[in-house]
Amino acid sequence: MEELVNLFHGFAVALQPFNIMVMLVGIVLGVVIGVLPGLGGANGVAILLPLTFSMPPTSAIIMLSCIYWGALFGGAITSILFNIPGEPWSVATTFDGYPMAQQGKAGEALTAAFTSSFVGALFAVIMITLVAPLVANFALQFGPAEKFAVYFLAFCSFVGLSKEPPFKTIAAMMMGFALAAVGLDSITGQLRLTFGFTELLNGFDFLIAVIGLFGIGEILLTMEEGLNFRGGNAKINLRVVLQTWKTLPTYWMTSLRSCVIGCWMGITPAGATPASFMSYGITKRVAKNGHNFGNGEIEGVIAPETAAHAAGTAALLPMLSLGVPGSPTAAVLLGGLLIWGLQPGPMLFVEQKEFVWGLIASMYLGNLVGLVVVLTCVPIFAAILRVPFSIIAPLILVLCAIGAYSVHSSTFDVMLMLIFGVLGYLLKKCNYPLAPLVLAIVLGDKAEEAFRQSLLGSQGSLGVFFSNGLVSTIMVFGLIALFWSAVQQGYTRLRAAVA
Amino acid sequence: MNTNSPEAAGPTHKTVEAGITLLIALFGVVVIIGSLKAGINWGAEGPRAGFFPFYVGLFIVVSSAINLRDVLRGENDGLFAEWGQLRQVMSVVIPTTIYVGAIPFTGLYVASMIFIGWFMRWLGKYNWLTVTAVAIGMPVVTYFIFERWFLVPLPKGPLEEWLGL
Numbered sequence: 001m002e003e004l005v006n007l008f009h010g011f012a013v014a015l016q017p018f019n020i021m022v023m024l025v026g027i028v029l030g031v032v033i034g035v036l037p038g039l040g041g042a043n044g045v046a047i048l049l050p051l052t053f054s055m056p057p058t059s060a061i062i063m064l065s066c067i068y069w070g071a072l073f074g075g076a077i078t079s080i081l082f083n084i085p086g087e088p089w090s091v092a093t094t095f096d097g098y099p100m101a102q103q104g105k106a107g108e109a110l111t112a113a114f115t116s117s118f119v120g121a122l123f124a125v126i127m128i129t130l131v132a133p134l135v136a137n138f139a140l141q142f143g144p145a146e147k148f149a150v151y152f153l154a155f156c157s158f159v160g161l162s163k164e165p166p167f168k169t170i171a172a173m174m175m176g177f178a179l180a181a182v183g184l185d186s187i188t189g190q191l192r193l194t195f196g197f198t199e200l201l202n203g204f205d206f207l208i209a210v211i212g213l214f215g216i217g218e219i220l221l222t223m224e225e226g227l228n229f230r231g232g233n234a235k236i237n238l239r240v241v242l243q244t245w246k247t248l249p250t251y252w253m254t255s256l257r258s259c260v261i262g263c264w265m266g267i268t269p270a271g272a273t274p275a276s277f278m279s280y281g282i283t284k285r286v287a288k289n290g291h292n293f294g295n296g297e298i299e300g301v302i303a304p305e306t307a308a309h310a311a312g313t314a315a316l317l318p319m320l321s322l323g324v325p326g327s328p329t330a331a332v333l334l335g336g337l338l339i340w341g342l343q344p345g346p347m348l349f350v351e352q353k354e355f356v357w358g359l360i361a362s363m364y365l366g367n368l369v370g371l372v373v374v375l376t377c378v379p380i381f382a383a384i385l386r387v388p389f390s391i392i393a394p395l396i397l398v399l400c401a402i403g404a405y406s407v408h409s410s411t412f413d414v415m416l417m418l419i420f421g422v423l424g425y426l427l428k429k430c431n432y433p434l435a436p437l438v439l440a441i442v443l444g445d446k447a448e449e450a451f452r453q454s455l456l457g458s459q460g461s462l463g464v465f466f467s468n469g470l471v472s473t474i475m476v477f478g479l480i481a482l483f484w485s486a487v488q489q490g491y492t493r494l495r496a497a498v499a
Numbered sequence: 500m501n502t503n504s505p506e507a508a509g510p511t512h513k514t515v516e517a518g519i520t521l522l523i524a525l526f527g528v529v530v531i532i533g534s535l536k537a538g539i540n541w542g543a544e545g546p547r548a549g550f551f552p553f554y555v556g557l558f559i560v561v562s563s564a565i566n567l568r569d570v571l572r573g574e575n576d577g578l579f580a581e582w583g584q585l586r587q588v589m590s591v592v593i594p595t596t597i598y599v600g601a602i603p604f605t606g607l608y609v610a611s612m613i614f615i616g617w618f619m620r621w622l623g624k625y626n627w628l629t630v631t632a633v634a635i636g637m638p639v640v641t642y643f644i645f646e647r648w649f650l651v652p653l654p655k656g657p658l659e660e661w662l663g664l
Contacts, residue, residue, distance in 0.1 A: 051649045165569065171523055171562040177555045178530045185537070185548035192537035192548045193530065216595070223591050224584045390623030394615040395637055397595055402607065402641065406651050411603045418599050422592060429579065430516045448551040456545035 003133055010357030014365055019062050022055075023362060026063040027370045030070015035078055035381050039396055040088075041071040041312075042328040042438070043215040046207045047403030049336055057340040058355050062362040064336055065316070068329050069121065069366050072272070072312045073374045074381065076113040076305055081106060081382055089272035089308040092280040096293060096300030103296050107240035114374050115248060116255065116302045120310035121367040123259040124266065128317045129360055136321040136346040144453035145464050149474035151447040152465075153481060154324050157268040158436040160484030163277075165431070172427065173436040179204045180444020187452060199412045206441035207335055207407045209420050210328060213434050215400040216421020219393055221428060236378050244298075251302050254283050258303045262310025266326050267318055268481070272311040279307030313363065320356060321346060324443065328435050331442045508582055513570060515579040520567045527559030590622065606656025608638045 013019065033044035045064050052060035075090035080097035093113060100109035142150070159169045182193040183203030194200040248255075258279040265275035283303035284293045293300045315326030316333070323345035325331035337344045348356050374381070404417035424434060458464035466472045480487070530552055537549030580588070598614040616634035619625045642664075645651045655664065 050651050051645070054650055165566070167562040167565045167569070171559055171566060174555050174558040174562065175523065175526065178526070178552055178559065181530075181552040181555065188542070188544055188548050190537060190548040193533035193552060195533065220588050220591060223587045224580055226584070226587060388623060390619055391625075391633060393591065393622075394618035395633075397591075397598075398611045398615060398637065398641075401599065401602070401611075402645065402653060405602075405607065405654060406645070409652065409654075411654060414599050414602060418592075418595060421595075425588070426515075426519055430519050451551060452546050460541065460546075 003129065006133075006353060006357045007129060007361060009354065010359075010361030011365075013058060013354055013358035014062065014361040019059050019358075019362065020365075022059050022063040023066050023366050023369055024373075026066025027070040027073075027366060027373050030067035030072075031074035031077070031370075031374060031377075031381055032070075032384060033067060034071035034074020035384050036392060036396065039399075040214055040218065041068050042332055043211045043213075043218075043400070043403075044071060045329055045332045045336075046210045047215070047399055049207065049332065049339070050403065050406035052336065053339065057337075057342060058358040060336065060340060061333065061355065061359050062366070064333055065359060065362065066366045066370070068312065068333070069363075069370045070373075071329075072121075072309050073114060073117055073370050075308075076117065077110065077374070077378060077381055078385060080109045080113060080301070082385060084385075089276045089312070090304075091273070092276040092304035092308075093301060095280065095304075096295070096297050099294070099296035100298070100301065105296065107236045108244045108298065109296075109301050110236055110378060111241045111244040111375070112248065112298050112301045113305045114371055115245065116258075116305040117309040118367055118371045119255055120259055120262050120306035120308070121313045121363070124263050124310040124313035124317075125360065125363045125367070127263055127314065128320070128363070132317050132321045132360075133349055135317070136349040139322050139346040140350075142346075144450045144457065145467065145471045146474065148447060148450035148454055149465060149471050149478065150322055150324055151443055151450065153474055153478040154268075154318070154443075155436065155440070155447075156478040156482035158433070158439075160481040161265075161268065161274060162433050162436070163274065164433045166485065168430075168432045169436055172432045172434065173440045176437040176440025177444045177447070179209070180206075180441045181448065186445055186449060202408075204416070204441060205407055205413065206438055207332065208404050208413050208416050209441055210332055210438055211400050211404050212417040212420025213424035213427075213438065214328070215396065215403075216418060217424025217428055217434075219396060220421065220425040222389065223393070236375060241375060247298070248302070251299055254287065254299055254303050255306050257282065258306035259310045262307035262312075263314040265307070266311035266314025268326070272308040272315070272327065275311035276304035276308040280304040313367075316363075319344065320348060320359070323446070325439065328438045331439055334442065509578040509580050509585065512575050512577050512579045513573065516570045516575075517567060520563050520570055524560050524563035524567070527556045527563060530556030530559065594618065602654055604656060606659055607654045608642065609656055609658050611638045611641075 014023070029048065030044070033039045033041070045067050048067060049064065052063060055063070072089070075085060076093050076097070079085045079090040079093040080101050083094050083098040085091040085094055097109045097113060100106065155173060158173065159166050162169050178193070180203065182200055183191070184201065185192055191201070261279045261282070262272075262275045265278065266272065280300065280303050283299060284290045287293070287299050289297050289299060312327065312329070315330040317326070319325040319330040319334050323334065325334045334344050342348065342352055342355065400417060401414050404414045405411060407413060427434060454464045458467070465475050534549030534553035534556055537552075538547035539549040539553040540547060594614065594617060598610055601610045612634045615637060616630050619630045619633060620627070641653070645653055
């Protein structure tokens with residue numbers, strides 16, 4: 001019951017006029033970011049992070065998380081109307097959303113997408129409200145070995161669950177760890193991997209990497225494809241919305257399944273993109289109209305949107321309660337916490353009650369506000385896409401430069417951003433996943449610290465990671481996740497051999 | 500090469516990916532060398548600074564070796580991109596490099612105006628009126644949002660000094 005009281009206090013915080021205004025600004029900015037190519041949740045939040053330096057932390061996190069919700073909503077608009085996914089997690093939405101728009105059912109598709117997004121997010125927020133305090137409470141007993149085991153599990157899930165080849169995921173992840181190690185070693189105070197460059201004393205900031213890899217890299221990819229937008233008009237009126245809402249409850253099973261898939265994929269750091277594909281795939285297999293998927297089935301819009309939004313929201317659960325972000329955007333939010341002087345992890349729930357519960361309450365309100373905003377303003381947002389890319393591209397590049405500079409007021413960072421951008425373009429083309437790279441830069445120092453402290457306690461024996469039931473369990477889960485695809489393959493082969 | 504027509508020519512995916520894999524491996528080697536310099540054994544306060552990155556570097560090299568093997572064995576005979584597409588990409592990379600390099604000297608605002616103006620005029624072929632409006636408007640709006648409202652200072656050059664901003 002204590003949680004309920006805390007949540008009500010949270011609502012009191014989130015409902016302050018200034019915070020409501022911040023929420024609205026965040027949602028609108030977020031939808032714009034989600035609609036524009038080259039600006040996504042992660043780098044959009046990273047670019048706008050400096051604007052929050054002078055705000056109180058609670059308002060700052062409300063604004064940034066609302067940008068995130070907005071971006072999640074915005075991705076669907078471009079997928080359905082233009083067949084261009086504004087965000088990777090809305091690729092699956094194009095499969096049935098765009099055909100629906102072509103058949104003149106854009107309004108239905110958009111309403112279904114937005115409503116499903118809302119349902120997915122709501123499910124995930126309720127889960128966070130109930131589960132996060134328990135997890136945080138549990139995690140308070142963690143020693144360094146358990147902490148390292150949690151990081152180990154997080155990174156192993158990347159290797160096992162991502163659709164990229166496992167050794168590419170490992171290579172990308174390890175590059176992130178190496179970049180995180182550059183500079184001052186936090187334990188011994190010794191310099192390492194700087195090779196005499198004074199610019200590298202403080203190491204690589206992951207915000208610069210995010211802006212470069214996701215922002216600049218995405219622009220370069222878009223340039224290569226030579227985008228020209230073509231698409232139908234967005235018309236949504238109250239009648240269409242109400243009619244669509246009447247039909248939605250019949251798909252409750254799809255929604256529920258997608259919520260569960262989304263939450264699961266969001267907590268294990270696989271993220272919104274695989275969640276949306278997985279949900280679409282499973283629904284296609286079990287749905288009555290599954291054979292007609294791809295020709296404009298409304299269920300084919302509901303499934304990926306619900307899962308993507310649930311996953312995007314659920315990614316904040318491990319970020320808040322364990323200090324392990326479940327997605328690149330959650331990682332940027334975690335970076336924000338550090339900048340505002342808050343220590344992410346279980347202690348947040350003890351020391352920063354107002355902050356945590358204000359954020360959780362703002363998730364309920366933010367998604368509701370988001371739903372209203374996108375339903376009423378779709379035509380305006382769709383019009384943004386008609387602004388030609390040769391105007392939008394330089395503006396986004398300038399914004400990226402501003403964002404990169406203002407993190408540390410350093411022009412060297414702007415050059416680094418560009419290098420990361422070209423790197424991001426090449427890696428993406430070669431099918432290397434970028435999310436584990438970014439998460440490794442964020443968590444590298446903490447993971448290493450936990451690892452070294454555990455070894456120090458055990459005099460260098462790796463047995464410390466299997467020294468008690470709790471840490472062994474987490475490590476074993478990590479190993480299962482690591483070899484998940486191999487296990488699956490082996491199982492399929494075994495069954496084929498038996499049959 | 501899957502086709503012989505001139506417009507579909509370009510570097511093969513295999514070549515580029517093999518090159519990138521080698522670059523990643525090289526990065527791993529650099530990390531290993533740096534770690535060895537920092538010391539990878541145990542010191543007075545436990546594992547020394549190079550201990551963790553050393554193994555990270557080792558992982559990079561080993562996984563790159565496996566990736567390289569997969570690339571060379573792979574059946575992907577497609578193009579990485581056509582030359583025309585790469586030219587498009589370079590038409591963004593080169594001016595952006597100049598832009599980023601100019602910021603320390605001209606300040607962000609002047610560099611941004613020239614960059615946006617160039618981009619719109621050269622790639623977008625807009626008339627000068629539109630070009631001027633966007634190229635000057637965006638940095639001015641930025642100035643008010645960042646420096647005035649949110650108090651985030653951005654790099655300035657001689658022009659801003661002369662204007663007394």
